[in-house]
Amino acid sequence: PGPVIIPAALAAAQENSSTSRIFLNSIIYGYEVMIRxxxxxxxxxxxxxxxxxxCGSFGSGxxxxxxxxxxxxxxINVLGNCGSVMGGLWQMRNEDVMTKQFHNANAARTGxxxxxxxxxxxxxxxxxxxxxHGVYAAIAKDGDPNKIISDRYPKWKIFDTSFKPWAACRHAHPVIDAxxxxxxxxxxxxxxxxxxxxYKDAIKFCDRVSPKNVTDAKFSLQHVFATSLIDGPPSISSFDEINYNRDDIDSLRKKIILEMSEEIExxxxxxxxxxxxIDLxxxxNIKVFQKDALGDPGNPITEQDIIKKFFNLMKNADVNLSKIDDIVNCVLDLSNGGELNKLERLLVEK
Structure with a gap:
């Protein structure tokens, strides 16, 4: 939910001179609605x-x-209008386009x-x-509205969210971890x-023996296995053209058979x-099993792991280390009443 909810909340908080407490609480409410x-x-x-x-615009709204x-x-009016214009088809996954990122931005803007x-x-x-003529009747025929209002959850849903340690489709992460x-x-x-x-969705979305672009590589179970086995923990560059076109990685990808497991499904x-x-x-014969992807509630990563990922992303965007450190410290201080204005300044300063 973060890429949709947090930018919208931050923009609104900035415009309305909100406190850090109001800002953080709004994110928790947004997560709850979007996840349910x-x-x-x-x-x-x-x-x-x-x-x-x-679902994203409901959370940002x-x-x-x-x-x-x-x-x-x-x-209620917010949710009604978000639902009236909801959309976001998967067709973009079949083409080399940037629409998946646009989906996030559009959901944030709509809310x-x-x-x-x-x-x-x-x-x-x-x-x-x-x-x-609503959402469930039109585009969620096997949905269960009762899950939205169920009171059997003992804690806020934000505690059940996942963090992605690897720069690939989430469906590919269990293969990387295994x-x-x-x-x-x-x-x-x-x-x-x-x-x-x-499971079935992982194969449906990530069966690409020969990636043709960066997005293909990130959505390829074959590629994430090959690059992880040969090079170790994948970095952002593991999905670049120079790597997905390597002969050694291509050769290994072609030895892979994908199969849906009834138990995992x-x-x-x-x-x-x-x-x-793996048959040698x-x-x-080598067998490995991964029950939960790294970063899921059942297999969590630490706060330091999350900070390390943030550093890597910012360094990849050519942000200097001292500024990255300032942003991290500012964010961590928000729960103690830290200045939201300071975070805004850090994010916009060149």
Whole structure:
């Protein structure tokens, strides 16, 4: 939810001179709404729609609405109008385009705009989710609206979110993690064949033997296995053209067979898992299993791991180290009442 909710909340907080406490609380509310809707909307929806795009505006809208101190009727109008214009088709995954990133931006903008307009009197449909021409009837036929209002969750949903340690599609992460668990040092020449077992969506979205561009490489189970086995933990550059076109990586990718595992499929999406089985030319067999992707609630990463990833991303964007350090310290201080204005200045200064 972060790439959708946090930019919208930060913009609204900046415009309204909000405190860090109001800003942080708005993010928690936004996460709660977006995640509950995402959990309720069903697998059929995900076949064609990018959930971050469709559910994201609900989260950003509520976050901004909280910063604007909207009442319940106004927040209902926000959600109604977000739902009325929701969209985000997966077709962009079949082409070399930047639309996936645009989905995030559009969901943030839609929520932000809907909240501003609701404050100024724009109304929206109250029954946009469960109405006869609403979201569930139109594009989430196997959805379960009761999951939105269930009170069986003991804590805020933000605590159940995942952090992505690797610069690849989340569906590819279990394969990366399983590959990195292989203790025996083996080369491509030692390998006869490789079988990767995982859940259906991972294969549907990430079956690319020969990536043609950076996005293909990030959405390739074959590539993430090969680059992780040969080079170790993947970096941003692992998905660059110079690496996905390497002969040694290409040769290894072509030895891989993908297979849907009934056991792993049953546990998905509660667990993003993968199993790797490697047959060696000398007759040996290696098996590794990853129940939860690194960064999921069942396999969490530390605060220092998250900070390290932030440093790597900012360095890749040519931000100097002292400024990165200042941003990190400023963000960590927000929960103690730190200045939100200081963060804004750091983010916009060249």
């Amino acid at each position: 809707l995402g959990e309720s909307i069903g697998k059929e929806h995900y076949k064609f729609f990018h959930n971050t795009a469709t 509520i976050a901004v609405g909280k910063i604007l101190n909207l009442n319940n009727d106004q927040l 932000f705009t809907s909240a501003i307009l609701a404050k100024n009197g724009l109304t929206g449909p109250k029954f946009i989710l469960e109405g006869p 590959t990195l668990k292989i203790e025996k040092k083996i080369s491509s020449a030692d390998i006869k064949n490789i079988k990767i077992k995982t 049953k546990s998905y999406p509660d667990h993003y898992g993968a199993e790797i089985e 030319n000398n007759g040996d």
